[in-house]
Structures are given as structure tokens and as C-alpha cells.
Amino acid sequence: MSQGHHQGFWTKYIFSTDHKMVARQFLLLALGMAVFGGFYAFLIRWQMAFPNQPAPFFGPVTPDKYNVIITMHGTIMLFFVGMPLLNAFPSNFLVPLMIGARDMAFPRLNMASFWMTVVAAILLMSSFFVPGGPAAAGWTGYAPLSASSEYTGVKIGAVLWLLSLAFVFISSSLGGINYLVTVVTMRAKGMSYSRIPLTVWFLLAAAFTFFLAAGPVLAGAFMLLMDNVFGTGFFLPFKGGEPLLWQHLFWFFGHPEVYVLFFPTLGFCLDIIAVFARKPIFGKKLIIGSTIAAIALSFVVWAHHMFVTGMNPTLVTPFAITTILISVPFAIIYVCMFMSLKGGSIRLEPPMIWVLGFLATFLVGGLTGIFLGAAGADIYLHATYFVIAHFHYTFFPSVFFGGYAAINYWYPKMFGRMLNKTAAILHFVLTFIFFNCTFWPLFIVGMGGMVRRIADPSFYPQFAIFSHLNVFATISAMCLISSQTIFLWNFFYSMKNGKKAELNPYESNTLEWLAQSPPPHGNWGPKLPVVTGDPYEYSQPGEASDWKSQSSYKGDAIHG
Amino acid sequence: MDNTAAVHHDEYEVEDYTGPAGTTAGRLGVWILISSEIVLFAGLLGSYILFRIFHPEWYEESSHLNLYLGTVNTLLLLTSNFFMMKATTAVEKDDQKLSAKYMLLTIALGLAFLAVKGVEYTLEFKHGEFPSTGPFWSFYFLLTGIHGTHILGGLVAITLLWIHAKNNALGELKGRVALTGLYWSFVELVWIFLFPLLYLLREGAAK
Amino acid sequence: MSLSASKSNHGMVYVALVILALVTVGSSLLQFPGNVGIYIIFVLALAQAFLVALQYMGLKIEGYMVYGLIIIPLVLFAILVFLCIPDIAHYPLHLNL
Numbered sequence: 071m072s073q074g075h076h077q078g079f080w081t082k083y084i085f086s087t088d089h090k091m092v093a094r095q096f097l098l099l100a101l102g103m104a105v106f107g108g109f110y111a112f113l114i115r116w117q118m119a120f121p122n123q124p125a126p127f128f129g130p131v132t133p134d135k136y137n138v139i140i141t142m143h144g145t146i147m148l149f150f151v152g153m154p155l156l157n158a159f160p161s162n163f164l165v166p167l168m169i170g171a172r173d174m175a176f177p178r179l180n181m182a183s184f185w186m187t188v189v190a191a192i193l194l195m196s197s198f199f200v201p202g203g204p205a206a207a208g209w210t211g212y213a214p215l216s217a218s219s220e221y222t223g224v225k226i227g228a229v230l231w232l233l234s235l236a237f238v239f240i241s242s243s244l245g246g247i248n249y250l251v252t253v254v255t256m257r258a259k260g261m262s263y264s265r266i267p268l269t270v271w272f273l274l275a276a277a278f279t280f281f282l283a284a285g286p287v288l289a290g291a292f293m294l295l296m297d298n299v300f301g302t303g304f305f306l307p308f309k310g311g312e313p314l315l316w317q318h319l320f321w322f323f324g325h326p327e328v329y330v331l332f333f334p335t336l337g338f339c340l341d342i343i344a345v346f347a348r349k350p351i352f353g354k355k356l357i358i359g360s361t362i363a364a365i366a367l368s369f370v371v372w373a374h375h376m377f378v379t380g381m382n383p384t385l386v387t388p389f390a391i392t393t394i395l396i397s398v399p400f401a402i403i404y405v406c407m408f409m410s411l412k413g414g415s416i417r418l419e420p421p422m423i424w425v426l427g428f429l430a431t432f433l434v435g436g437l438t439g440i441f442l443g444a445a446g447a448d449i450y451l452h453a454t455y456f457v458i459a460h461f462h463y464t465f466f467p468s469v470f471f472g473g474y475a476a477i478n479y480w481y482p483k484m485f486g487r488m489l490n491k492t493a494a495i496l497h498f499v500l501t502f503i504f505f506n507c508t509f510w511p512l513f514i515v516g517m518g519g520m521v522r523r524i525a526d527p528s529f530y531p532q533f534a535i536f537s538h539l540n541v542f543a544t545i546s547a548m549c550l551i552s553s554q555t556i557f558l559w560n561f562f563y564s565m566k567n568g569k570k571a572e573l574n575p576y577e578s579n580t581l582e583w584l585a586q587s588p589p590p591h592g593n594w595g596p597k598l599p600v601v602t603g604d605p606y607e608y609s610q611p612g613e614a615s616d617w618k619s620q621s622s623y624k625g626d627a628i629h630g
Numbered sequence: 631m632d633n634t635a636a637v638h639h640d641e642y643e644v645e646d647y648t649g650p651a652g653t654t655a656g657r658l659g660v661w662i663l664i665s666s667e668i669v670l671f672a673g674l675l676g677s678y679i680l681f682r683i684f685h686p687e688w689y690e691e692s693s694h695l696n697l698y699l700g701t702v703n704t705l706l707l708l709t710s711n712f713f714m715m716k717a718t719t720a721v722e723k724d725d726q727k728l729s730a731k732y733m734l735l736t737i738a739l740g741l742a743f744l745a746v747k748g749v750e751y752t753l754e755f756k757h758g759e760f761p762s763t764g765p766f767w768s769f770y771f772l773l774t775g776i777h778g779t780h781i782l783g784g785l786v787a788i789t790l791l792w793i794h795a796k797n798n799a800l801g802e803l804k805g806r807v808a809l810t811g812l813y814w815s816f817v818e819l820v821w822i823f824l825f826p827l828l829y830l831l832r833e834g835a836a837k
Numbered sequence: 838m839s840l841s842a843s844k845s846n847h848g849m850v851y852v853a854l855v856i857l858a859l860v861t862v863g864s865s866l867l868q869f870p871g872n873v874g875i876y877i878i879f880v881l882a883l884a885q886a887f888l889v890a891l892q893y894m895g896l897k898i899e900g901y902m903v904y905g906l907i908i909i910p911l912v913l914f915a916i917l918v919f920l921c922i923p924d925i926a927h928y929p930l931h932l933n934l
Contacts, residue, residue, distance in 0.1 A: 255649035285669025302768035672914035683926035
């Protein structure tokens, strides 16, 4: 198991068990898949604004292609961009560094979970070239549409989609096991549970919630697979099945899954706020308590996705109550974030700007969720563009604002170089403006009654009044997608010729800033750091400087 | 494998184990795997139970199952689990040869379990009972299929350990025998619930 | 960690499990009024499960963390089944009967 200092190309870059290399691999996978996801987003928006006119680089978006595009956009953005960018990449890179460990508890399992995600991506992408085309039943794969090929004409594509989902669930669960065991068993001396930074707490919360939620949907996926392949009738009414069972199993996983995507961003934002406001986090115990409450509640809210699906009405009220209830813990965390900002000496570096952008946009997402949680309003708003605007106002800030905040903040540690600051701020300004310009009109269009998942809006005369809003949203979406190229340029350009980064460019207390940038194999020199302080001791009264690192460890140069 | 072997450098100080006493990293990992498996079988058995509640006619369909073979299978799995426990205690007493013998018995009985399952399946196919014949049979093949796959996975792990133990070459893998035993007991635990749910709710079990 | 503390009674546990298994199968063949038969079968199954979990899996010597890891999924199991009963196990939907 011991890895000598000299590693060949294969063991260093491709089949590496070094948690930092696996982290970079996940990051590149996420960025690569984001290109596909973004392209499909562009096609959807194009079809909404200019129905049936051939889209550039693609041609006309016919209804069957449209179904494939929305399925692939959802699946890729969630499981191949969101999960890697928010769970796998930060957990792999940060967990060992922030708790003072040398590597993950199970390094080979760590590598295996990355390659499983790659296999899942290959399975998904190969479904484009099979007869019948890829899955076209929406990223939620609602039965009976997805349960038999006679409805969508898709046979092999649906099987590949299900196998790809199964692989991603198993790979993320195995990753979660790895992170949990690493934090429980491999903390540095002095790193008690209360001294663990909030980023690690939230990454653990996400991993824990995920592998508990993934079970039932994996069971549902096997059942759906048997429906498609062996002709069983779990979800087909004429074979004695129950389509709602798939929705229950899927959303039992689905809602905790959206919190799994949201928790890491909360962790990043809290840590970044503490560093750039030079102030301890307000109410750290309150935040951890609210997270535990949110995890518990997230398992009993799932049926708010099913208010209008003919579900038994006796279930509607309890789930509406729990859905409104779950906004309380997140409101508490939000207030703690604002109180952490209050009275701080704010340093407007790019990571902080992204976090402020996150706070602004996610607030809109969170509040609009309450309309959808209230069953009465949801009867009208369900399956309209209001829902799409709501979940993009929660996903986009979590995955992209939170993700870009994390990348901007830990980039110096990952690559030893600083990102170009002006490019980062320009990228933020454009993204912030165009994101709001893209999705705000969709609230209005949604309240106006425009239904989602329809391939050709021109078919419905009553949607004609929304055409100018849709055109505006599409143009902003195209600008939004193209403005991401600034980040891609900045990311790859600064890797080689960005400004040389010192060990702790933002004067942060957490442990990872004591290691070298980029940390060598084994992270710490011969001696491990001994943790002496809490991660949030900023501007302590009677202290000379306004920060005190968690450990007095000096990262001496390591040979090799 | 305990975590001190994770990064094994002579000149590096290696972090000590900070987990709960009496458990190693590997054992905690397998327990978490078991907890995610419980949730998976929760989805499967939960759906079956939900269907079973309002499908009273499945009592009659369940009587088509071969109770004799089912009972034999239960006893096979119980015995296989027993031998795996003996293999675990043998490894703790550093007697790898003895533990290899017990592992061989475990593998043999596990394969016997799958063989009996195969016989049952062919009998059912001969009687025209396929996964597509009805929801009960779909669930029967789904539940026993996924449980069987877990048994197959367990058998592969035990065979790998057996190959090492046979040549007295377990070395660092010593801890894994107990972990595989833990997983094997979980697979046995699932069958303890699967068997009554599928086989014993027969005609006359309840009116 | 070692299970040697409880190694001596692996044999006894095995015998108990075999007996319980046979009794469970036997009880399913007898006629009981109403649903009593089902309750007997599942009480016996639970007995076997506890025996395997405590003795073979060494749950007896595990800490609070492992107990949490086992109880939480079981609670989720109960939540999933009970909250879906009104929807799936409520009114017969099968059309082909």
C-alpha cells in the first residue's frame, strides 16, 4: 500500500489513490459534464423562445429530441455536475486536509468511487448511440412512461439510464462511507469534534443523508429495470402495478438529495464568511443543531412533489406541514449567516463576493419554495415554469455560486497559484446579472400558467403572450452560458501562469492552509499538526493579529 | 484493514486512531455499508409489504413456492454463517489453515444455497411462473435475485480471503475475515426476514 | 474488537437458530385463528434476527455510533412503509382481477 515518492504517470494521475488527485479528477469530470449540461440548457431555452427554428450546432429541436434533452439536462446537471462539484471534489480535497489526516481511510475505495462515476458517465453518454436513443422520460423517470418501451420507443436507452443512475448512487454512497470513516477515525491530535470546521460538518451531513436516501431509489431503479427488461409490472397499472410507488421511492430519495446538494454550499459559505468578515461564526451550535433537524425533516417531506398526482388526499396535509416546517432550520442557518456578517470587517475578495451572490439568489429560491410547499398553491403552480424557476434559484446558487466560491477560495491551495482577480469578479458580475435575467422571467411565465415539459410552446396559443419574456430569458441564458467561458479560461490559464500563491493567502485559521500549496503526497511533513484552537478564533479581544491558526504547525519543505 | 496501513511510511508520523474504542476503521466502514444496505432492502421489502397488504390473493400464489427447498436453503445459509464465524475466531487465534478450512465450508454451503435457488427457479419456470406472470412473482424474483446477488458478492470476497488463508498469506488482510463475516451475517439477517415474508405467508396462514 | 469473548457459544447460537428456523416453518403449517399465525412467524423471525445481530455480528460490544447507524435506517424503513400505506395499500387498484 505504501506509495514510493516516484510515481509513474499512471499511478500519479490516472489510477491515483491520493485524495487530492481524486478530487481534481472529480472536478474535471464535473466541469466536462457541465459543458454537456449547459449545451442542453441552451437547447431547451432556444426551443422555448424560437419554437421549431433550427438551433445553432444542433438543428430543429423536435418533440422526441426535446424529451431526451430535458432528461439528459436534469440527469447530467444533478448527478454528474452537482454531486461531483459539491460532494466528491470538496470532500476528497478538504476532509483529510481540514482534520489533519494524510489521506482517506480507504484510499483504494476512494479511487474506485471516482472510476464508478466515470463508468456511469460513459453508460449515460453511450445511450445516445444506441437504437431507440437515450432515455426520454424526464430526469425523474416517472412510471408508467419510463416503465415500458412501448410509450417512448426507448428500450436500451432506458436500461442504460437506470444502470448509470445505479452506478452513481453506489459510487456516491461508497464515497460517503469513506468521508465518514475518515473524519471519525483519522483526526489529528487535539481535533475534537467541536473543533471540526463547519465545511467538514456539512460535507459529512451531505454524505450521511445521501447514503441513507439512496437505498429506496436504488430499489426502485432495480424494479424499473425489471419492468423494462423482464416485462414485470411493478409500475404498470395494467399488470397490477402501482405507478405512484415509483414516485414515492424516487422522491423519498429526491428531496434529501436536493439537501445533499445544498449542505456543502452552506459549509463553504459559513467558512468563507468567517474568513472574509474576520469574525467568528454566529451561533455555531445553533447551525449544527438546525442541520441535524433539517436532515431528520428532509426524510418526511418528499410527497410535496406529488400533491397533484392522484396521491391519497389524507397525505397531502401532513406533507404540506412538514414542508413548511423544514424552512425553519434553514431560516435559522440563514439568520446565523447574516449575523456572522454583521459587524465584521468585510474583505471583498472573489470568494466572499460569490458567497454574497449566493446569499442573495438562494434567498429567492428558498422563499418561493414555500408557495410550492403549501398544497393549495401547489395545485395551481405544480408543473409550471414557476417550479422550474424555483428549483433553478436553489440549484444554481448551490452548485454554481457555492461551487465557484469554493473553487475561488481553495484554488491557491489546490494549484499553488492565484486566480486572476479581475477575471473572477467580471465572471461573477456577468453570471449574477444573466442568471437573474434568465430565471426571474420564468417566475412570471410560470405564474401565468405556462406548463413545463412541453416541447412546442407555439402549439398552445395561450402561451403566445409569454413569447417576449421567453425570448428575453433565452438571450440571457445564452449570455449566462457563454460568460462561463471566462471562468474556464481563468481556471486553466492561472493553473500555470497565475500569481504564485503563498501558503495562507486569505489568513484563514483552518488546518488546510498550513500545508504546502499544492500539498505533497501525505499532506503534512514528517510531523502531523497538533490542533490547539477552534477554527473560528478571529478578532479575539486582546490578540495581536485578527486571526489565530488552529495549529502552530510549520509546513517544512518535504523532499520529493 | 486498520488505517495505520493506509499510508505506511517509515519516516512519517502516522495519525493514531481517533474512532470509538473497540472498533477499527474497517469495521465502522462495513457497519455504514450495512446501514445503507438496510435502507436498500427497506425500499424492496417495504414495497413488497405495501403490495402484500392489499393483495390477499397472494397467499394462494405464495403456496406455489416450494417450502421444502426454501427451508433447506434457510438451514444452508444458517450453517454457512456458522462456519464463517468459526473462520473468524480461527483467524483471531492466528490459525490461518483452520480458518481456510472453515471458509471453504462457508463457500461450499453458499454455493449450495445458490444451486438450490437455481433448482427452484427452473421448477418455477417449468410451472410457467416467470417474473412477468404477476406482481407476486415479480417481487419474488426481484427480492430473491437481489439477495442472491449479495450472496454472490459475499462468496467472491470469501474466496479471495480463502486463497490467501490457504497459503497462510493473509498478512494485512487478517482483519478482513471478521469484516466479511459481518457482511455475511447481514446477508443471513436479510434472509431471516425474506424467507417468512415470501414462503411462510401461505394458504391458511391467515384468514 | 475480537469476538473471542463470545466465541464459545457460536455453537449454541447456531443450534438455537436452527431450532427457531424449524419452529417458524412448523408454526406456519398450523392453523391459527385470524392473523395470529402471522404474528407468531414474525416474532420468531425477530428472535432469530436479534440472535444473529447480537451474537454473530457482535452488536453487543459495539458503541453508540453503530447502534445509531442501525436504528436510523430502520426508522426510515418504518417511515417509508407507514406514510405510503394510505397511497398504495389503501384501495385495490388492480384492474385485471
